[in-house]
Amino acid sequence: MDKKIERPTGWKSAFTKKALPWWLGAALACLVIFLLVRPSHSTLRVNSDSISVSEVKAGEFNDYIRLSGTVQPLVTIQISPVEGGIVDAILIEEGSMVKKGDEILRLSNDNLDLQILNSEAELAEKENILRNTQIQMEQDRLNVKQSKAEYQLDVKRLKRKYEQQKTLYEENLIAREDYLKAKEDYDLAAEKLQIILDKEVQDSLFRSTQVERMRESLENMQINMRMIRKRKDNLTIKAPIDGQLGILDAVLGENIGAGTKIGQISDMSSYKIEAQIDEHYIDRVTPGLAATFERQGATFNASLRKVYPEVRDGKFKADFKFEGKQPDNIRSGQTYYLNLQLGQPEEAVIIPRGTFYQKTGGKWIYVVNKEGTKAVKREIHIGRQNPQYYEVLEGLEPGERVITSGYDTYGDSDVLVF
DSSP states (O other), X not given: OOOOOOOOOGGGGGGSGGGHHHHHHHHHHHHHHHHHHSOSSOEEEOOGGGOXXXXXXXXXXXXXXXXXXXXXXXXXXXXXXXXXXXXXXEOSOTTOEEOTTOEEEEEEOHHHHHHHHHHHHHHHHHHHHHHHHHHHHHHHHHHHHHHHHHHHHHHHHHHHHHHHHHHHHHTTOSOHHHHHHHHHHHHHHHHHHHHHXXXXXXXXHHHHHXXXXXXXXXXXXXXXXXXXXXXXXXXXXXXXXSEEEEEEOOOTTOEEXXXXXXXXXXXXXXXXXXXXXXXXXXXXXXXXXXXXXXXXXXXXXXXXXEEEEEEETTEEEEEEEEESXXXXXXXXXXXXXXXXXXXXXXXXXXXXXXXXXXXXXXXXXXXXXXXXXXXXXXXXXXXXXXXXXXEEEESOOTTOXXXXXXXXXXXXXXXXXX
């Protein structure tokens, strides 16, 4: 006999298998509604006493940067020996004031002394050779002159005899052989005379050339001798300018090579300021820019003298020179804080500098609402900056208030509730 199945009614019908799709649909609808109505940003509650709020202003933006510079002498000359040697004596200690030409230290060099002795001996030998050669040439000249005189006398005699024999021969008073012999003797004497005359001319030219060359060689040796003796003078290191001997890296008995840096002298009559500048400004920093600094309650002016192109550890070096009056009691190594003017003041939207920049990089900021109850993240665009203000190019209006303190504890929160 079949059993009749009763259909659930009332609240029981909500827990049947047929009601399951309805339950799933309702849950999905609730989820969609929650996603639609819930806030689309994360919120963080913060203590208002722990933040710094600043007002956005429209004002004059002064385009300058703050630099720390060190006073250095304008002229510093390195001391390096031209000749190497062993330190024999240190005549002036480092830190002392020196005058141009003052002896600082003396070196000794045995090899150089030996070269001087060898050069002097070689020079003496050359001078002796030149004197002997000149004596020999003078003797040869005299011998040739004597031979020329003898040959000239023979030519005269033989010519006279030849003319006599010729006259007798023409009158048939002597034999032809006697005439021819007299003629041949005369011709031979005349030829010998011509040879000795040619020899005299050639010897004169040769002597002049040889003596000239030897004299040039001797002069070159004398110049070389003077240069070597001057090298001896270079063993005494002297001050090239008036100033202060700042460093002297030498000890007695030390062997110092030629060209080795052993010290420096600074001209204390004029100074410059050396500063390290962040490479971010390398395209904007050029020679001629004006700078100011305060010292002893007064303001002093300087100008950018030189920019060094090399960048090290994210910074590059620049030199400033004083314009007008210098501070009293200026000393090498003092630190001055310079304001370097990069451009003319301009009207702009500005906000005070703050530690928020380290977190945001100037790309966004928290803007406080008018009620002062919360702050909302907003994208901005920051342009130039100086030690006091940031220039805001986009995203903020004068009169608004922003949080300029650090954002390290806020995470990625879009809204801060005070």
